[in-house]
Amino acid sequence: MNFDLSEEQQMVVDTVAKWVEVQSPVKRFRKLREADQGWEPDIWRAMGEYGWLGVCYPEERGGFGGNFVDAALILEQLGRGLVPEPFIPSVALAGGLLERLGTGEQHERFLTPMLDGMTSLALAYAERQSRYQLNDCLTTAHPKGGDYMLVGEKTWVLNGHAADQIVVVARTGGDQLDENGLSLFIVDADTPNLRRVEAKGMDGQTTALLRFEGVEVPRERLLGELDAALPDLEWAIDRGAAAACAEGQGCVQELFDRTVSYLKTRKQFDVPIGRFQALQHRAADMFTETELCRSTALLAAIQVDSDDIETRKAEVSAAKLQLTRGGWYVQENAIQLFGGIAITDEQDEGLFFKRLRVLQGLFGDADHHIARFQQLERFDAPIRSEV
């Protein structure tokens, strides 16, 4: 067992950290949050050229043959600069499904260009009524002359406003809550009868509501097996959660570091406020939660692609809970310790606070992951068999 970064990993981390510092400090994001697209295609292409988008994809698809930990390490650094390019929707979500389920042609047409930074992707799964239940799907795909016709609505699609292709979850069989009968389709963003309603998030990133008003999808755009998408979708959303934990770790660490340095410089009552024990103990607890976020995010990244599904779910849920509860402790106290200045829009801390809150609510909140964890067989099967 070994948790050290390899030399290559350390090099990538250093490179990305330096890039964020020089090319994409928070002030770049400040400008972009006012812009429609919210991110820059030139930068995205550069990220493709650097190999960051393909880092966890096999070489034969145009990737670099690494694993999800490599992607998580990059995301953590991107989180420290609030880099708004669509890494999570493209690399963690839609790209993962394309790689796992796609045909050779689908890989070539839709995955490889994204890894090069020439295109970006999105995954449309959430609906107004679905909350975090992935099986809850009202969007339908009806057969139409051997092809399919999509009807329905997907909410808060990350990068839904700008993606070239969108992987859409639709029902090809069964009722609203059935576990069987879900299928995935690769839909071009400019397909007729697909309406995109742009919506800015609290965090300043852009999302979209997607309306499928009779969108025709050719049969070769079916991704994976018909009616059997749920297990792979669950995996993809777990990758999303692990990615959120990685990026979130970057935000938590940044907020923590900024708070500690503020405690050392801000003076009240003629002394640095970091001299007060009440605040020192708060900072110590923030340190603890930050370290636990780091540990769990790492473990989730290590296990998210594991074949042992219970282990994957357990570690991802534990990490997401830690980001949501422990990360929250850091972000709320960061604002509190900075005082009033931190609720001005001019101060960066509020931007990290908002991004974290968005990440915490994506891919399952704390309650969802607690509920999922206690449904794992290993949670009580051994005790029940013993008692």
Added chain:
Amino acid sequence: MNMTLAPEHVAFREEVREFLAAMPPGLAKKARDAYYFDADETMEWHRLLYEKGWIAPNWPEEHGGTGWDVTRRFTFAEELARANTPELSPFGLIMVGPLLIEFGTDEQKKRFLPKILSGEDIWCQGYSEPNAGSDLAALQLRADKDGDDYLLNGQKTWTTNAQYANWIFVLARTSTEGRKQEGISFLLADLLNTDGIEVKPFLTTGGTMAFSETWFKDARVPQANRVGPENGGWTMAKALLGHERTAIGGISESFGWLLHVKRIAAKTPVGKGNLLDDAVFRARIAEVEMRLRAVTMAQNRTLADAQLGRAPGPESSILKLVGTETYQEITELAMDAMGHDAIGWKDAPAEVLPAHEKWIAARFNYLRACTIYGGSNEIQRNVIAKHILGLPS
């Protein structure tokens, strides 16, 4: 970065499981039912591990350690926790042993280490005094030179399990000059064969004599029993605390307790089912179990660092803090799981309070101590704030 168990490690795990499955029936029954081991049972387990050669996974091989890699150590700890084996006394194996290996003379190593391993010597710790708790350096137990010896006068308290021990390591004042940290020495005293040492155990809220007051009156300790230089004891104390901190978070014990919480819940009828079916209670268990996984990962990162010969990284300082808080939370869950049975005390007849619940209230009470001992959690926060975060004092 790697978490997968290699075939050799899978085989090792099997070996450990086989060993545990062969635990003597008396111990096995207690591990399952009573969840408390007395001193004799704990020593029985100590000897079994010693005979197997598995008593000191944290020691270098040349001194009788197992020579295991870090994965074997994790696996071993995990399997022991799962089997709910007795918690061995840390004072010899975790504390003074490693300290002697690092700072002891050859003579001291030869004399003390083998008997720590075999369990022939049982150690206790003489640190705290009535007026030196969190402010440990204020300690006043005097050690005055007298020929080749020191004469010890004063009192220690909170001496855990001193009544079962035959050796004690003490911090004593050998100088009153300079900073108070600079006049302290680290001494080893023979509890049974030294005139003038008196051990007075006292009852805790946990219903056992877990701690003692230890009195010294002209107790004669050879200077050869000093570890490190005279007035250099504070360095020893801090080094020992480093070993202690990674061990007293109760993380392995917490895993055992968590299983026991589920066991109690499964045996506690609610309506036509049991408490383990209850959605609210399950959610509470799940949340603390997930927290424990986070703490365990932080511990594993620390151990992996230690294995590579590095000083514990910053994450180690959180282990005592968050480990003990999680531990207490789990004991609170166990109490909640018992419902009305939580009224009960260990002396209640078995037909009133079943065996698997007998010791819960007692341990729940005793374990209020874990956020206090080994440097209170407030002291841990001070350490983090000052030494890791560099906040001004």
